[in-house]
Amino acid sequence: MVTIADYKGKVKPDWCPGCGNFAQLSAISMVLANMGIEPKDAVIASGIGCSSNMPEFINTYGFHGLHGRLIPVASAIKWANPKLTVIGYGGDGDGFFEGTQHFYHAAKRNIDITYIVSDNQVFGLTTGQASPTAAMGMKTKSTPNGNIEKPLNPLDFALAAGATFVARAFSGDAKHLQEMIKLGIQHKGFSFIDVFSPCVTYNKNNSYDYFRSRVYKLENNDKSDLLGAYKLAQELGDKIPIGVLYQKDEKTYEDYDPIIANTSLVEREPVKITEEHLAEFL
Amino acid sequence: MVTIADYKGKVKPDWCPGCGNFAQLSAISMVLANMGIEPKDAVIASGIGCSSNMPEFINTYGFHGLHGRLIPVASAIKWANPKLTVIGYGGDGDGFFEGTQHFYHAAKRNIDITYIVSDNQVFGLTTGQASPTAAMGMKTKSTPNGNIEKPLNPLDFALAAGATFVARAFSGDAKHLQEMIKLGIQHKGFSFIDVFSPCVTYNKNNSYDYFRSRVYKLENNDKSDLLGAYKLAQELGDKIPIGVLYQKDEKTYEDYDPIIANTSLVEREPVKITEEHLAEFL
């Protein structure tokens, strides 16, 4: 039996005390353990940012790559070895600025990976600039006179891109967070989970209290209703929904491609090239 | 008075006979002339692709840059000199693959430029690979067994990104195309026009006939209705709407930023740095 202890990394997380990322670390460990997935069969690919340090602190296979580029890495890992549970974990700067393009196209392709974003509305690791989800007016080092850019709406984005599982969670609600991650991993296809994850050091606006007083859990919403999901995604004022906004059963990219459908390339032998293959050059 | 002759470039367009891009070249020239914009006050920034060769063939200021990067170039030109009419012109590969990220964020910023995409569902210049808007099943050099990727919906994308003017036109309907381009240029904010522009050489599926038998002109649609626009954007079967799907009055990025609001940086003298500025280092 797999237990959460199996997932405990030997390096102590060095996030600031109180950082939202701790909740995600526990939740991911817990969910993987509860799902009976062995550490050897899980891969966490991350970008660069405080959040992206995650693979250093968990006992799975980890790939801590480049800022904004976790999605292509995660996608190819899944394509190479479908037996792995592949999780992408990164920040809002990572995913919604530098990596926007990859996020969009991976969602459109419906690749069977789970993409979790630690959305703290700032660039944490680079000491607190406004991120793409930062509110208008927010003062940071990069926006000393207040942010003048409309925030990006990650859920709306994921829906438009064609993600087949779109959810939101909150670091301050561990149980619900676990639930979302579990559903995301169980979903076959591209799962996106945006997690409100307070940065206690650089974001005094979007604190635990800020979110706690606003979030409410979705219940009985029609997850197959795309337009409904779009509407829910717009709720970002006094009431903000958390939960699964949208879910759809759809063929994955892997299902379509004959070379990788039902095949584990890492196990399959390379095709032996023979003289017959050469005939076309004669 | 400005006439279309003023816009005639000295280099003869070298697109294949019958290529959709000819229509856009005429339309842009015509509209600029009719709007009384002098060639010196228009800039066309493009990427790389058959379509992106446009600035070579028109007598304006032209910037034929990099594949996928016309949007940042065009944005900065506008910010540097708001008196210019700035048009971005490129292909579907250029804008919806390599340049996805820039397109998204420029639309979100509502920069006052007009972005016209010559959407031919293939990579023309690189001899006909499947583009992001290519239909499922389409056979090309890159997809000899048929395309297995869901096509990207450019209008949906633009709406989700927050573009404040979203329209579609068709190279086969010159007058309507002109109308769209004119409205796009007149619109203050980010205008996006997706133009069905047949590639007669590499795309035998999406021909003039294909589009001609499908497109219908939008009339009396409520342009302020975002959800309605989303719905229209989904019509891609036997009936495909052309026209303005969505338009909204909204402050531009330029309006928000105190340094460029109501200022032409290219004309303004640099601020003289004085001893007072140095005091903070003492």
Next chain:
Amino acid sequence: MKNDEVIIRVGGAAGDGVQSAGLILARVFSRSGMHVNTYNYYQSIIRGGQSWYQIRASHREVRSQGDGLDVLIALNKDALERHTNPKINEGGASPLPKEGVAIMDSSMTGYKEFDVDYTPVPLGEIALKYSKNTLLKNTVAIGAAMGSLQMNFDILADVIRDQFGKKGDIAEQNVKAAKEGYDYYSQKYKKIKKDLKVSNEKRYLIAGGEAAGLGAATGGLKMYFGYPMTPASSILHFLAEHSTQYGVFVKITEDEISAINMAIGANYAGVRAMTGSSGGGFSLMTEALGMAGMVEVPLVVYEAQRAGPSTGLPTKTEQGDLMQVIGASQGDYPKVILAPRNIEELFHLTREALNIAERYQMPVILMVDLYLAEHYETISKPDLEFKIDHGKRAQDNQKDYRRYAYSEDGISARAIPGQPGLMHNEDSDEHNEFGDVVSDAETDPTLRTLSMEKRMKKMETYAKEIPPTPTYRADDAEYMVVQWGSTQGAVEEAIDILREKGLKVGGLEIFHIHPLNRDIEKKLSGRKKIIVVENNFSGQLNRLLKSEFSIKTELITKYDGESFYPEALSKEIEKKIGGN
């Protein structure tokens, strides 16, 4: 013009079928057991403009597009005038000489005449008998050209049938049209005097991009990620087309950044994967290239150069990306750069690159150029046997596993996700032997130094296994011509020309670009002059050589978008020698 070889050139506009006509001709020669070398001169335009395709064939090796011209097939007036004009301006191509024949449609008139043998053939008229498809004219012209050389018509007929085979009737129409062209020429005009020997040798006609793709497949490639860009598209198209046959997953990604990161992800997961692009796309890949070096993931990148800078001349050749590839990505990290000299070598080095990358767990860049990637050559039967070397792999549940264990050779055992008991983190941040980051809570300057040395030690280990640098007629050479990559053929032929003149010239051929083999210095020492030949502006390899070895060199460059021609090159070398 040499008696023992023939050069045919087909000229016309883009969209006229110039290249497919050329390829049919090339295949006739290869099926005749001859050596073939082709050259494609084309523009970044889909229809119109001017392009041409040249086929050089002989019973002896032909190592470049060659000098001279025997038969011109002019598909339009412009082509006719262009290639018969002694002042032809196409980067060094020879005009049709007096003895040469110009095949063109009989209806062509009013062209500027030069001193050549015009041999009009009613191409259009003959073609119309069989079909309205204007491209059939080309087949008639091909027939005529084969007639001028009295090549075996049956072979041509076979080639045509294979080409148009799927189209049934069309194939037969083409065969008949070709036959009429063949006969028309044979009856009306004189045969060109050549001493060409056909043979029964099996020769494989293959383009650079195809050879790379085939080499990769025999080397265990299972995934290829790319974004189209001339001249890197040819390998992409080839692999896409052979995806099912070769069992290779091929994916066009949203951009080159995604392509390389996917290739890294796949290799990390234990599957041999490649990516490729040309200079501009490679620029976008450089960040990830350094990451591959840092996390020690195997990676092969196919870099196909074209004339730069920037978008440059998309359909023209150059060796201008060496500095970019050498310098790619911030910081020092181990990498290998290979520059195959010809198509056969490209086949071999591609799979060898896959082995090196995996054995050393580092990026290997295969540098080709448009010329090498897109032209066709005949090669003898490729050796399909190849030992895939996965390098050091960790045992399942290995105790105290250290992904980046410091070792004698710098190489540590890899663990692949899914292997039990070897979980670890691969990190683009600096890390210790376990993969734990040493730049977060406490930077450790000592460990940092050790990790840096651990990675770079792989370069030392690798340096020991670089094959000797090949030479050409070098034993008694007083003058050494140094070349790299695809210019081998032209340089060797230029050397042959100079040798015939009695000049003691030899060649040094560098195909392992980084690290450089130390034998280079020795092989160049004691010569009267060292002349470096490069198809770029600034002499990029020359700079590299000088940074590594104490040598004095002279430089010959060409940067007009075309590759070297042996004759012209030999004159330049002679000048350098003369200027003693």
Next chain:
Amino acid sequence: MKNDEVIIRVGGAAGDGVQSAGLILARVFSRSGMHVNTYNYYQSIIRGGQSWYQIRASHREVRSQGDGLDVLIALNKDALERHTNPKINEGGASPLPKEGVAIMDSSMTGYKEFDVDYTPVPLGEIALKYSKNTLLKNTVAIGAAMGSLQMNFDILADVIRDQFGKKGDIAEQNVKAAKEGYDYYSQKYKKIKKDLKVSNEKRYLIAGGEAAGLGAATGGLKMYFGYPMTPASSILHFLAEHSTQYGVFVKITEDEISAINMAIGANYAGVRAMTGSSGGGFSLMTEALGMAGMVEVPLVVYEAQRAGPSTGLPTKTEQGDLMQVIGASQGDYPKVILAPRNIEELFHLTREALNIAERYQMPVILMVDLYLAEHYETISKPDLEFKIDHGKRAQDNQKDYRRYAYSEDGISARAIPGQPGLMHNEDSDEHNEFGDVVSDAETDPTLRTLSMEKRMKKMETYAKEIPPTPTYRADDAEYMVVQWGSTQGAVEEAIDILREKGLKVGGLEIFHIHPLNRDIEKKLSGRKKIIVVENNFSGQLNRLLKSEFSIKTELITKYDGESFYPEALSKEIEKKIGGN
């Protein structure tokens, strides 16, 4: 430890206020008319870990972080033990010597003791009298440190008031707390013996990134585009903060690719614009850099190196990106690379870079490193006068305008969108004088060659105006130490040490990296030994020098993430000299 300078080090965890304490101390010295040089040792972690900040001050110039340590302020036990341990492992930093004093909270106990002077001060107790803010402890410690040197307390009080000024009461609490610390130390412990001279000179305390931003603003910069990345963020933050004051538009873009393309668009439109990043972000910019060279748009890129490869050590210094910058982008195109040696030069070269870029219509890369970008130095009053040179500009309605007219110096007159009668196309494809593409319908090898030469001619023209390469104590030097960029201070101080030992050592200081000034060869010739010192693994400048000049060199490198220390460096140089 020298009598005429003082070194204070503040050690603690990230988030403990180490850097702001350090800056207060630095400002006290600069306000005392002294020279100051600071060093920041920190980790890529937001809270926790171990970091320290060092201030070196003197009435004479202090050109590096220096050797030795006089006063340690230990904000936690780890810091105390780390810096008093003679085996300190922080990249070369000196431990606290016997004569040094260690200021720490009186409550600190159980630490490992070494042979230094512990001077506990009830930091927490005193602080608590005024506020619950734990950071007030730091102010008490600062007071104590100033007491140990008997610096003028009024100046400290002023600095504190300026620092906490906006917070009214808080400022006074801090002043009082500092005074108590000052008095406590003065009464209880001995004053450190130093012969420090204060003066009335105005000294400006400024960090590298600030100097670059200020220099750019005085050089007519109007737009800055960037994406945060250590250590390039400091210029970005500085300009953002001063945006209104300096009239500079600052934009964080979605990525670095957008940033550089925007900077190019702005410059094309006639507005001085810059972008900047560190190595990883710069990788992503390389494609556009080549485009700027091709379309001949002025562009200045601020490249701030950190320890690589890949993500590497994000908060550590290195000079490891030279090969990347030299090779950036495919093909050959003109560009200039500058590497300022110190903060004052960074100020000047930044605006000079803007002029060069516009005069030559080509990219200029300013290479700094984390050390230079982030440390503070005192400089004398910056000269605010500067002549902005827009270079050759076309006249409105100029007849027969050729954007890329071939010319003697390679430079042609620019037209800015909006100018009447000068419409043209700027193209990343190869083009002729008018900007018309020569790679579409008909490639013209001749025009291609001319255009290539036209652009590269700018390098020749520029080469004539490179300032002479500076030397240091070189006249009679038998041994020459060659350095580039930010290592100037440490190298000069190392040379001074060796000179005092009677060794005839001098320095050559390269700040124009590309193209290299030909005077380098002359200045190095006839020396017994040439020793190249670089803060990277492979000796990247060394490779460059050897590729350009026939010289024999030896190499000293450091790649542990920290910059050179003069004393240790002098020993390495001595060893190289010894090994004659």
